[in-house]
Structures are given as C-alpha cells and as structure tokens.
Amino acid sequence: MNKKEITNLIILLTILISVCFGLAGVAVLLSTIQVNNDGLTVIYDTISAITSIISSVATVLALLLAFSGIDTWKKQLKYGKHLSIIWDSKHCLRDLQSSRIKWYIYLYAFGKNELNSNENLKLEAQILEKDLEQLKKSFTALDTIIVKNKWEWSNYAVELNTSFGEISKILKNNQKNPQDLEEKLLKQNNLIDSHFIYLETQLEELELQYS
Known part of the structure; x- marks a missing residue:
C-alpha cells in the first residue's frame, strides 16, 4: 500500500x-x-x-x-542501502546548490571589478569543487547500485560542472557589452536552475520507488 x-x-x-x-x-x-x-x-x-x-x-x-x-x-x-544513497545524493545536491550561489555572487562581483581581492572567490571555488566531487561520488553510487543505466547520473554531474564553466566564460568574454552579458548570464543561470529542479524531481521519484 x-x-x-x-x-x-x-x-x-x-x-x-x-x-x-x-x-x-x-x-x-x-x-x-x-x-x-x-x-x-x-x-x-x-x-x-x-x-x-x-x-x-x-x-x-x-x-x-x-x-x-x-x-x-x-x-x-x-532497500535500506538504496535509500541511504538516494538521501545522500539529495543532501549533496542541496549542498552544491548552496555553494554554487555563493560562488556565483563572488564571481559576478569579481567580473565587475567590485572586489579588491579574489581570495574569497578562490575559497568559494574550492568549496564548489569539493561539493561537486561529493555529488559525483554519490551519483556514481546511484549508477552502480540503484539505477544501473551505464553512466546516466555521473553524466548529470558532468553537465552541471560544464554549465558552471560556461558562467565563467560568459563573464570573461562579454565585458564590453553589459546588456548582452546580463542576458547570457540570465539564460545560463536559468538553465542551471532547471538542471537542479530536474535532478531533485528524479531523486524524489527514486525515493518514493524504494520507500
């Protein structure tokens, strides 16, 4: 039931x-x-x-x-082990969302020359990288133990990493056109948000399946 x-x-x-x-x-x-x-x-x-x-x-x-x-x-x-992996993945995904927001704030400010130093940006980038690695490990466990659809979830983590890199490229290559910069940043951030929402939904469905 x-x-x-x-x-x-x-x-x-x-x-x-x-x-x-x-x-x-x-x-x-x-x-x-x-x-x-x-x-x-x-x-x-x-x-x-x-x-x-x-x-x-x-x-x-x-x-x-x-x-x-x-x-x-x-x-x-x-399915206790399955649920544990799913819960860990949800936790890692939430941590990555948080670190991504903080990293973006400092990256944007640095790109706009609003920071006197890039030390905080480096720190947030390290935290983002650490959280991304944790997510990759958790998603690898999903692929290996639960989903068993080759590298499906590992590829999701790679896609997130790539989308973060696109943010850096946009800030670096569009400084001369502020309007174009803002439009591209908005589009890319919306794309990243949609990735997170999709992954959250998929994890919820997996949790329901094994509960």
Missing part, C-alpha cells in the same frame, strides 16, 4: 470507531426511554448487531494497516 491508501484506511477506521461510539451513545439514550421489555430487547439486539459488524470491519482494516506496516518495514529493510 502507498501512503495515500494507508491514509484513507486510517480515515475510514476513525469514522467507523466514531460510529461505534455514536451507537453506544444512542444505546444509553434509549435506555432512558420507557418502553416495554420486548421493544427494548429488539432495540438493543439491533444496535448490538450493527456494532458487531462495524467492529468486525474495523478489525479487518486494522489488520490491513498492520500488514501494510510490516510490508513497508520489509521493503525499507531490503
């Missing part, structure tokens, strides 16, 4: 339990009404029968929920 199905079962179980309590309340209310013994017996028998049916259904639903919980536990036990 998926998460949506389990949620629906829980809601249904809650409704059934509420109905049971409601019938119990009706029984208490009816006990205060003066009717002959035969009529009261019929009322109580009817309520008892309905309550028994609902309780039986609730028991079955509870068993289904328990079974689905065991099934989920078995799946997580079986």
Whole structure:
C-alpha cells in the first residue's frame, strides 16, 4: 500500500470507531426511554448487531494497516542501502546548490571589478569543487547500485560542472557589452536552475520507488 491508501484506511477506521461510539451513545439514550421489555430487547439486539459488524470491519482494516506496516518495514529493510544513497545524493545536491550561489555572487562581483581581492572567490571555488566531487561520488553510487543505466547520473554531474564553466566564460568574454552579458548570464543561470529542479524531481521519484 502507498501512503495515500494507508491514509484513507486510517480515515475510514476513525469514522467507523466514531460510529461505534455514536451507537453506544444512542444505546444509553434509549435506555432512558420507557418502553416495554420486548421493544427494548429488539432495540438493543439491533444496535448490538450493527456494532458487531462495524467492529468486525474495523478489525479487518486494522489488520490491513498492520500488514501494510510490516510490508513497508520489509521493503525499507531490503532497500535500506538504496535509500541511504538516494538521501545522500539529495543532501549533496542541496549542498552544491548552496555553494554554487555563493560562488556565483563572488564571481559576478569579481567580473565587475567590485572586489579588491579574489581570495574569497578562490575559497568559494574550492568549496564548489569539493561539493561537486561529493555529488559525483554519490551519483556514481546511484549508477552502480540503484539505477544501473551505464553512466546516466555521473553524466548529470558532468553537465552541471560544464554549465558552471560556461558562467565563467560568459563573464570573461562579454565585458564590453553589459546588456548582452546580463542576458547570457540570465539564460545560463536559468538553465542551471532547471538542471537542479530536474535532478531533485528524479531523486524524489527514486525515493518514493524504494520507500
């Protein structure tokens, strides 16, 4: 069962339990009404029968929920390593997004001659390179253990690295035309953002597949 199905079962179980309590309340209310013994017996028998049916259904639903919980536990036990690699990849991708933003801020400022020194830029470039290497390792694990589609995810990491290099080239080669520079930077940054969004979506789907 998926998460949506389990949620629906829980809601249904809650409704059934509420109905049971409601019938119990009706029984208490009816006990205060003066009717002959035969009529009261019929009322109580009817309520008892309905309550028994609902309780039986609730028991079955509870068993289904328990079974689905065991099934989920078995799946997580079986694919625990897969999930660990997927989570690590998501973490590495998020780190790379953060370091890319900081690196770009300093690179842009340096390209505009707004920095007195390039020391901060060098530091951010080192952090970016380190995060990119971590992502490559994680994506290699995805290729080797989970996806097994040759170098699919490793190639994604290479594409990101190449797209970062294009930013540096644009800043270096378009200083004489500020408008053209800004347009090219915007286009390239949007392309990089789309890469990140795509990879995040693919990792989410992989996590769902093995959860």
